[in-house]
Structures are given as structure tokens and as C-alpha cells.
Amino acid sequence: MNKAALVDEIHAKIGGTKVAAEQAIDTVIESITNSLKKDEEVSIAGLGIFSAKKRAARTARNPRTGESIQVPAMRVPKFRPAKALKEAVR
Numbered sequence: 001m002n003k004a005a006l007v008d009e010i011h012a013k014i015g016g017t018k019v020a021a022e023q024a025i026d027t028v029i030e031s032i033t034n035s036l037k038k039d040e041e042v043s044i045a046g047l048g049i050f051s052a053k054k055r056a057a058r059t060a061r062n063p064r065t066g067e068s069i070q071v072p073a074m075r076v077p078k079f080r081p082a083k084a085l086k087e088a089v090r
Contacts, residue, residue, distance in 0.1 A: 037052075048081040
């Protein structure tokens with residue numbers, strides 16, 4: 001499922017216009033992104049928890065040349081699924 005299919009699903013469920021459904025999805029994604037930028041967790045009951053995790057600096061290897069590359073420390077998004085989501089997928 002992609003964003004367009006999700007817009008169609010929301011539009012079919014709540015009505016209104018597809019533009020409004022797309023704006024709703026954009027608002028949710030933007031809100032989650034902004035919260036993660038501020039280093040806040042986003043918890044959605046039944047879905048899971050979005051958070052930002054710090055990844056330490058490391059030395060990696062370029063697979064094409066074999067050359068060592070220094071990868072800087074960075075923050076990456078992380079998702080922990082809720083128990084209800086895990087059980088639904090099983």
C-alpha cells in the first residue's frame with residue numbers, strides 16, 4: 001500500500017474530498033516528523049511508538065573499492081510496533 005492507496009481508503013471511510021484526505025495524511029506525517037526532530041516520542045495506540053535513536057560513529061567499508069570510510073554519528077528514526085499490531089500480522 002502506498003500513499004495514494006491510503007488516501008483512497010480514508011476517502012472511502014470518512015467521505016469528504018480526496019484532497020482533504022491527503023491533507024490529513026500529510027498532517028499526520030508532518031506531525032510525526034516534527035516530533036522526532038524535537039527528540040520526542042510519538043505513541044499511537046494499536047500501531048506503535050516512533051522515536052529517534054542515536055547511532056554512534058563507525059568505520060565502514062566501500063564494497064566496490066574496499067576502501068575504509070568514516071561514517072559520522074547520526075540520529076535515525078525507529079519504530080516499535082504495538083502488541084495489537086504484532087498479533088494482527090501473525
